[in-house]
Amino acid sequence: MKGITKKFGDFVANDSIDLTVHKGEIHALLGENGAGKTTLMNVLYGLYLPTEGDVFINGERVEIKNPNIAIEKGIGMVHQHFMLIDKFTVVENIILGMETTIKKGSFDTKCIDIESATKEVEELSKKYGLHVDPNAKIHDISVGMQQRVEILKALYRGADILILDEPTAVLTPQEVEELIQIMESLTEQGKTIIIITHKLKEIKQAADYCTIIRRGKKIDTVKVSDVTEEDLAEMMVGRQVSFAVDKKEMNRGEVVLDINNIVIKDNRKLNAVNDLSLQLHKGEILGIAGVDGNGQSEFLEGITGLRPIESGKVILNGEDIANTTPRNIMEKGMCNIPEDRQKRGLILDFSVAENMILENYDKEPFSKNRRLNHKNIDEHAKKLIEKFDIRPQNEKQTAGSLSGGNQQKVIIAREITNDPDVLIAAQPTRGLDVGAIEFVHKYLVEQRDNEKAVLLVSFELDEILNLSDRIAVIYNGKIVDVLDRKDADEKKLGYLMAGGGVDDEKK
Structure with a gap:
């Protein structure tokens, strides 16, 4: 991409950016939120026409007026918010818009050839180590698996260049490791990957080269092995970034939120939260650590009034708010940074x-x-x-x-x-760059220093360990242990998150 400029009215989202990517490499596009990374990739994928500049693929100048042309040229894009139809199966989503038909029955009725498509999807899945069940419904599979479906969809359309927009924003740590292995497998087989991200650790783990964009302008392209995470952060935000959370010692105050033996069902009417109890004090950040799918979402929806609580109490400032309205809960002093x-x-x-x-x-x-x-x-x-x-x-x-x-x-x-007594912060830094993460962490600590209570739910163990005064581990809908921060480390938390220490009957 040479001299790419993209304007929206007077706003310059991309300012004369050059980007060179080589065959078979993983190239990271790094920048703050709103720096213009996704805009640049939307130009490459044909969702936007550039105001100025040219695109060359394999040395040939191409005009990509829409995504169909991008797909013809071997470019595929997996968007940050997936473009899948929940009620369709994996294979139905993959072939959507590219269906082949066969004649069936005595009247030569044309039907979609699902059998051949399923076989082809199985072969692609096996070839690239994606391990996706082609017959599963989208609403029944995990977010990480949905992302694999999006990758498969691009590969099915013949993509040689894959653009992944914030590919790890909604993944658990285990799914991130699996995605990195999948990307390495793809590049070993000749595919080229561009990842839009601001997770420095993952750039160091996965990328060969990294292009940094700041406020719409290209800052530099670097070989990842030659720079540190601190170097990348400084280039991205234009200043030194502190990775440590500045937090003074606090004495916990009185209990402000007292959750007693609550039971909450999931959409299948099974218990997602099983007899869970937890106390949150003024002047503390209580982190909840756990692998995705252990009842966190249902727990949050229950205590914020978005899902019925079958039994148990949620006492906020001395009053039971279980099964009252979100408006009432907010007016009683609890606010919510939601997961989605x-x-x-x-x-x-x-x-x-x-x-x-x-x-x-x-x-x-x-x-x-x-x-x-x-x-x-x-x-x-x-x-x-x-x-x-x-x-x-x-x-x-x-x-x-x-x-x-x-x-x-x-x-x-x-x-x-809104100045709440209790702030629920669910995945508060999902999709944020290091500068913005530093900023959000500062505000959460400020709430705690003002003797407010913060309930932090995050899949990022680093975030839980950096911010929390106490850490509660959730497994199978129950709190299995609550640790003081000084007694917790990644190894101990990982053991508890996997059900360690829970006897077989409880498991």
């Missing part, structure tokens, strides 16, 4: 300013006599945009048009500004 920012955290078609007041639109100064005060709403948003460094700095822009990391900042700004 797009599904639970934002209204994507609303402006940033409107999203900032979703929970307070009916209160002064944002409204009076059932009429919104747009001037005050916009002023409030401008202050939060500046304070939380949300980019681009435009309160009227829709939330859906922001990068994933900036969408997360909108939610965090809104929830922290």
Whole structure:
């Protein structure tokens, strides 16, 4: 890609960027949230036309006006938010739009040749070590498996160059390791991979080269083995970044959230949370560590009023809030940074300013006599945009048009500004760059230092260990142990997360 510029009105998302990628390599595209990484790849995939610049594939200049042309040229893209149909099987999703038909029956009725497609998907899956069941329904498989389906979909269409947008943002540590092995297997067989990411550890583990973009401009392309994580972080954000969390000693206060023996069912009416008890104190960050799928999502939905609690109590500031409304729970002093920012955290078609007041639109100064005060709403948003460094700095822009990391900042700004007694932070730094992670961690610690209580749920063990004062380990819907931070390490947590220390009957 040579001299690629992409403008949206007066906003320059990509400013004359050059990118060179070689056959058979893993090339990382590194940058802060909103730096222009995804925009650049959307140009390569034909979702955007460049304002200026040229694209060359195997030395030939190509004009990629739409994704169909990109696919013809051997380019495939796996988006950060997967493009799969939940009720379809794996193979139905993979062949969608490329179905081949055969004649069946005495009337020569044309039917989709699922049998041949299934065989081809099985062969591809085996060849690249993806191990996907072609007949499984999408809604029945894990997020990591869904990502493999997206990769298979691109390979089925003949992709030689694979673009993976934030491929590890929603994966567990085990799934990340598996994905890195899959990427290495793909490149060994001649495929070329571009990963959009801001996870420095994974760049060091997986990538051969890395191109750094800052605020729409290319900073440098480096050989990954020649630089440290600290070097990459400094190039990405333009300053030194602290990887340690600055946290003073705190004495825990009184219990503010007391969860007693709660039972919560999943969508299949099976117990996802089994007799779980937990106490959260003022002035502490309590981390919940566990492998994805051990009841974390159902637990969070239950205590925030989004899923029924079958039995047990959730006592917030002395009052049982179990099975009351999310509005009531919020007004009693609990706010929530949800796991799924797009599904639970934002209204994507609303402006940033409107999203900032979703929970307070009916209160002064944002409204009076059932009429919104747009001037005050916009002023409030401008202050939060500046304070939380949300980019681009435009309160009227829709939330859906922001990068994933900036969408997360909108939610965090809104929830922290509500000044809750208890802040639920579920995967708060998912999809954020190191600069933004440092920023979010600072605000979570600030809440705790102001004698608020933070319940942190994260699949990132580093984050749990860096932030938490105490760590509760969840396994099979139960808290199996609660450790003081000084007594916890990755090895001990990993053992407990895998069910270690739980007797066979409990397992």
